[in-house]
Amino acid sequence: MVTLGQGSSSKEDERAHIIKDRSKSRMSRWLDYGSINADGPWDSCPTCQGIGRIPRGQENQLVAVIPCSDQRLKPARTKLYVCISVVLCLLFSSLVLFFLFPRSIVMSPIAFQSALVYFTPDTVEMTIKNNVNISNQNFVAVTIHDLELQVLIYETVVGKTKLANVTTIPPLTQRTVSVNTEIVIDDRGLNNYCKSSAIRIHTLFFHLQMTVKVDYLSHSEQLSTDTYEYIECGSNTTIPHSMGPN
Known part of the structure; x- marks a missing residue:
């Protein structure tokens, strides 16, 4: 038991x-x-x-702990994707620099177009018209302003023109700017020279100085040009007559 x-x-x-x-x-x-x-x-x-x-x-x-040898930490074509990204960034930067890099603004010499001559008892007054070509070589529009043109005879200023707002030039375009300048000659010797009927040719030698300011791409610069013109002052007329540029 x-x-x-x-x-x-x-x-x-x-x-x-x-x-x-x-x-x-x-x-x-x-x-x-x-x-x-x-x-x-x-x-x-x-x-x-x-x-x-x-x-x-x-x-x-929650956070998962993955071993360093896990293939998910080594995705395929990583180098290819990185190289493509770098190439695209360089290409984009090059295009931005190419289109936005400031280029020069070219201003041609002043070209004489016509002149109006008026005789008064003590002076010879003239209105001359000049053209200047301004070429925009940028891929953005430029603004032309503060144009100043002065006319000199033997270092003496006889005429001056100022324009505050001139024009806006589109990208890769050329514009022609016309400037009318009033000239007053009160020198007695020059008056007698222009009004004398004994002289066949009454040619005056003018020195023209022009400056303009240009704004584009948050950048401002000043352009200037000098030229010389021979203008006939012996014709007392109100009809403009053309003379070729000199």
């Missing part, structure tokens, strides 16, 4: 021990992640909370 009782008790203890080990194995597989040295106490995984998957709504709050 005693022997049977002990055998029965031993089998029950062994069965209970087996059940306990199986339960512990299942708990460690599905619910517990354990300590570093595999010793207790066993705790629930803080990421999945023992359910084996990430709860909804926490995907954007």
Whole structure:
């Protein structure tokens, strides 16, 4: 009787021990992640909370640890994409520099067009018309303003013209600017020279100085040109007569 009782008790203890080990194995597989040295106490995984998957709504709050040897850290064609990006940036920069780089504004010499001569008892008055061509070699429009033209005879100013707003020149375009200048000659010797009927040719030698200001691409510069003209002053007429540029 005693022997049977002990055998029965031993089998029950062994069965209970087996059940306990199986339960512990299942708990460690599905619910517990354990300590570093595999010793207790066993705790629930803080990421999945023992359910084996990430709860909804926490995907954007968790950080995954990926080994350095993972292929996802070495995407294919990385060098190709980097080279294409660098080439596109250089191409875009070159185009910007090509189109926005300031180019020169060319102003041609002054060309004489016509003259009106008036005789008064003490003076000789003239209205001369001159043209100047201004060429814009930029890819943006330029503004021409503050034009000033003065006429000299032997270093003496006999006429002056000022224009505040002149014109706007579109990109890669040339414009012709016409300037009318009033000249008054009150020198007695020059008056007698122009009005004398004993002299066939009454030619005056004029020195013209022109300056203009140009604005483009937040940049301002001043252009200037000098020229010399021979103008007939012996005809007292109100009809303009053309003379070729000299």
